[in-house]
Structures are given as C-alpha cells and as structure tokens.
Amino acid sequence: MSDFGMLIDGRRVDAAATFLVTNPATGAVVGAAANATPSDLDAAVAAAQRAFETWSKKSDLELKAACEAVVAKIQEHAEEIAQLLTAEQGKPLNGMGSRFELSGAAAWAGHTASLSLPVKVLQDNNEGRVELYRKPLGVVGSITPWNWPVMIAVWHILPAIRTGNTVVIKPSPHTPLSTVRLVEIINEALPPGVVNVVTSDDVTHNIGGAMSSHPGIRKMVFTGSIATGKKVMMNAAETMKRLTLELGGNDAGIVLPDVDPKAIAEGLFWGGFINNGQTCAAMKRLYVHEDVYDEVCAALVDYARNVPVGNGQEEGAVLGPIANRMQFDKVKRLVDAASTKGRVLLGGKPGDGLFFPPTLIADLSAEDPLVAEEQFGPALPIIKYSDVEDAIAQANATENGLGGSVWSKNVEKAREIGRRLECGSVWINKHGAIQPNAPFGGVKSSGLGVEFGEEGLAEYTDIQVVFS
Numbered sequence: 121m122s123d124f125g126m127l128i129d130g131r132r133v134d135a136a137a138t139f140l141v142t143n144p145a146t147g148a149v150v151g152a153a154a155n156a157t158p159s160d161l162d163a164a165v166a167a168a169q170r171a172f173e174t175w176s177k178k179s180d181l182e183l184k185a186a187c188e189a190v191v192a193k194i195q196e197h198a199e200e201i202a203q204l205l206t207a208e209q210g211k212p213l214n215g216m217g218s219r220f221e222l223s224g225a226a227a228w229a230g231h232t233a234s235l236s237l238p239v240k241v242l243q244d245n246n247e248g249r250v251e252l253y254r255k256p257l258g259v260v261g262s263i264t265p266w267n268w269p270v271m272i273a274v275w276h277i278l279p280a281i282r283t284g285n286t287v288v289i290k291p292s293p294h295t296p297l298s299t300v301r302l303v304e305i306i307n308e309a310l311p312p313g314v315v316n317v318v319t320s321d322d323v324t325h326n327i328g329g330a331m332s333s334h335p336g337i338r339k340m341v342f343t344g345s346i347a348t349g350k351k352v353m354m355n356a357a358e359t360m361k362r363l364t365l366e367l368g369g370n371d372a373g374i375v376l377p378d379v380d381p382k383a384i385a386e387g388l389f390w391g392g393f394i395n396n397g398q399t400c401a402a403m404k405r406l407y408v409h410e411d412v413y414d415e416v417c418a419a420l421v422d423y424a425r426n427v428p429v430g431n432g433q434e435e436g437a438v439l440g441p442i443a444n445r446m447q448f449d450k451v452k453r454l455v456d457a458a459s460t461k462g463r464v465l466l467g468g469k470p471g472d473g474l475f476f477p478p479t480l481i482a483d484l485s486a487e488d489p490l491v492a493e494e495q496f497g498p499a500l501p502i503i504k505y506s507d508v509e510d511a512i513a514q515a516n517a518t519e520n521g522l523g524g525s526v527w528s529k530n531v532e533k534a535r536e537i538g539r540r541l542e543c544g545s546v547w548i549n550k551h552g553a554i555q556p557n558a559p560f561g562g563v564k565s566s567g568l569g570v571e572f573g574e575e576g577l578a579e580y581t582d583i584q585v586v587f588s
C-alpha cells in the first residue's frame with residue numbers, strides 16, 4: 121500500500137486524514153489518498169492565483185512548448201500510470217482499457233498543444249480597425265469522474281494551461297491516485313502552482329461544492345452526472361463563473377432494416393460496452409427494426425459471449441469489474457427490474473465481487489428503468505420498433521442529449537435520420553468515437569459548452585475586442 125499526498129504549489133501536501141482506495145477486482149487496498157479540508161483548497165487556489173500572474177503573461181509559443189513538455193511526460197510515464205489506473209478503477213490494461221486511455225491522453229494533449237487562438241481582425245478599413253483577442257480567465261477548477269479519470273483530467277488541464285490559465289483539479293474519490301500521479305509528473309514540466317490537485321472523500325467535506333462557489337476560481341470545468349452538474353451550476357452562479365459541463369447521457373442507437381446483423385454486431389457491442397458501459401457517450405438503448413430484430417439479437421449474443429471478462433491486471437482480460445459498489449448496486453437494480461419485464465439474452469446475474477457479465481435484455485419498452493435511466497454499466501436494453509418515426513421519437517423522449525447513432529447500409533439516409541436526433545454527436549455505423557479535433561458536448565441536460573478543437577479551447581478564454 122502506498123500513500124498519495126496532494127500537490128499544491130509544486131510541493132507534496134499531506135492532510136491530517138486519509139481515505140483508502142481499493143481495487144474493484146479484488147477489494148485489495150491500492151493506496152491512501154489525502155482527505156482535503158477547505159483550507160487545503162484555499163491554499164491550492166491561492167497557489168494557482170499566484171502562478172497565474174506569470175503564467176498568463178507567457179507568449180503563445182512558450183505555452184505551446186510547455187504543453188509539449190507535458191505530452192512528453194505523459195508518454196514517459198504512461199505504463200506506470202496505466203498500472204495504477206487499472207488497480208484503482210478496474211479497467212483492463214489491454215483492449216480499450218488503461219493503456220488505451222493513456223495513449224488517448226497523450227494524443228489529446230498533443231493535439232491541444234498544437235492549437236492556438238490567434239488575434240482575429242474583424243475589420244480593417246477607413247472606419248477603423250477592430251481586433252478580437254482571447255484572454256485567459258484565471259484559476260480553472262476541474263472536477264472529474266471515475267470512468268476515464270486520466271483522459272478526462274487531460275481534457276480539462278491541457279486546454280486550460282494552453283490558453284494561459286492555471287488549474288486546481290479534484291478527482292473522484294473512487295479514482296484519485298492516478299490523477300495525483302498525473303499531476304506530479306505534469307509538475308516536473310511546469311512552474312509551481314500552474315497545476316494543483318486536491319483529493320477528497322466527498323463525505324467529510326464537500327470540496328467539489330466549495331470549488332464551485334470559491335471566489336478565487338473563475339471557471340469550472342465539470343464532467344460527471346447531470347444531478348451534480350446542476351449543483352455546480354447553482355453554486356457557480358454567485359461568482360458568475362464560466363462553465364463547461366459534460367454530463368450524463370442515455371444515447372440511443374437505431375438499427376434500420378437494411379443492415380447485415382453479423383457485420384454490425386462487433387460495432388454495436390463496443391458502442392454499448394466500451395469501459396463496461398461506464399462511458400458517457402456509450403450506447404445505452406438499442407432500437408432495432410422488427411425485420412432484423414431476431415438476427416441482430418442473435419449476432420450480438422454470439423459476439424458478447426466470447427468477450428473475456430476478468431481482473432484487469434491480467435493481460436488477457438478485455439472487460440473488468442464494475443468500478444465501484446455504488447455503480448454495481450445501480451446496475452443490479454436496473455437489471456433485476458428489466459429481467460422481470462424483458463427477455464434476458466445473456467448475463468443478467470452478478471458474478472463474484474463487483475463483476476457483472478455483459479448483459480443483453482430484449483423486448484423492453486420506454487417505461488422500463490433500464491431504458492429510461494442512464495445505467496452506466498454492462499447491460500444493454502434492446503427495443504423492437506416497426507416505424508422509424510416512432511424510434512426517432514423514443515430516442516428523443518429524454519432530458520439527455522449527448523450522442524446517438526444510426527446503423528444502415530444507406531449512409532445518406534442514416535445521416536438524415538441522425539440529423540433529427542436531439543444530441544451533440546451523431547455517429548453512422550459506429551457509436552461513441554470521439555476525436556481531439558472535433559468539438560464534443562451535450563445538448564438539453566447533457567451539458568453546457570463543448571470540449572476539444574478550437575471551439576473547446578475558446579471556452580477557457582474571455583473575449584476582448586479592441587477598437588482603434
């Protein structure tokens with residue numbers, strides 16, 4: 121067991137109390153994290169404010185070079201952090217697990233380093249010159265979830281520092297250790313105070329709440345559930361913070377009658393079960409046309425039954441356990457309820473500890489909780505439809521609006537249907553594929569603002585227009 125402090129002003133800071141982080145595959149203790157008090161948060165914000173004085177005055181080239189140095193550090197320490205991530209989160213080292221997450225983190229960091237927001241000349245004529253500048257905001261508060269903790273930390277930290285801001289990050293209490301280690305290695309490449317991390321069990325003190333209302337923080341970037349996102353928004357109102365909120369989803373996939381079921385089974389499976397379904401933009405409801413319904417169900421079962429589930433630290437595992445008890449209980453409740461209404465095609469019963477096999481339940485309808493709620497786990501409800509207008513209406517009948525997909529041999533028709541889905545990202549014949557040059561965000565209650573690309577970078581700045 122190892123102990124992890126916090127990192128404030130470039131120095132390790134221990135708290136009077138700690139909390140334990142366990143491996144969901146075995147229950148073994150992975151390490152003890154520092155349990156921050158509000159005064160630790162104040163110290164981190166003060167350090168970030170001091171660092172902002174010089175960091176915000178760096179030239180664009182200096183900021184770019186510093187971000188490139190961060191990329192090199194992530195690459196250098198990727199395997200070490202992947203091992204720690206698997207130990208605390210449960211996802212496998214291989215497949216779309218920890219090594220994949222670390223290589224994604226490095227790729228996103230690299231792309232973000234390469235972006236810039238140059239001065240825009242809006243007008244330059246006899247009547248005058250009008251220039252649009254992008255200015256850093258100050259201290260950015262980042263709060264991250266437990267599903268892709270390292271990747272999401274990079275999504276928050278890199279655009280913030282690339283645009284001259286400084287950061288205080290608070291990871292989820294379920295997965296704080298890989299973020300602490302990430303911030304330690306990032307600090308090897310940056311001046312003290314530019315990136316700080318505080319950790320909290322969320323019980324002793326509500327550090328996330330304190331961040332959202334902290335007068336020294338100018339922007340919150342939050343990734344997590346809709347319910348907590350609303351609290352962040354409310355707490356941020358008094359100090360008029362800028363907000364980027366990446367929240368939950370209940371993405372629908374719509375399968376049209378012209379598909380080849382066997383050809384799409386693998387894509388459908390990983391669309392729903394990436395990271396054991398614990399992914400914001402995973403496919404969480406599958407609507408299949410009656411003409412191909414039985415064939416699609418059978419092809420999915422054929423593919424899913426061969427996916428190796430096991431302790432993520434074993435090289436052969438491709439899916440691990442559910443990441444924590446709270447999430448396991450939620451998935452079990454939803455699957456138990458769905459099992460009484462629908463037809464369990466595969467799985468349905470928990471395994472040992474926090475393991476839950478890939479579960480496919482057919483013949484469900486809109487009011488079943490596994491369809492209506494975000495399950496965020498390895499259980500996919502399948503719903504039969506006969507009229508595509510009805511499938512579209514059901515897909516849209518939710519407060520969520522993160523992603524959606526349409527599956528068909530006719531890409532043009534699929535794109536037309538996809539454009540009618542009320543969500544921030546639409547995929548054709550795939551689901552959940554995101555990339556660092558394409559803005560990503562939710563509509564309706566799934567969020568506010570976007571991440572990635574120049575549009576995402578701009579959210580870490582205020583506009584100043586100079587008229588001369």
Ligand code: NAD
Binds near residue numbers: 265267290344349
């Ligand atoms: P969560 O909302 O329970 O927790 C997220 C973070 O908020 C954690 O760090 C937690 O400690 C912190 N927090 C708790 N109470 C708080 C408060 N009062 N104020 C501020 N922060 C507080 O979410 P989770 O269970 O960690 O993550 C799963 C959810 O995240 C799912 O709904 C998923 O869809 C969503 N998610 C969205 C995206 C996206 O990009 N849209 C990405 C990943 C996950």
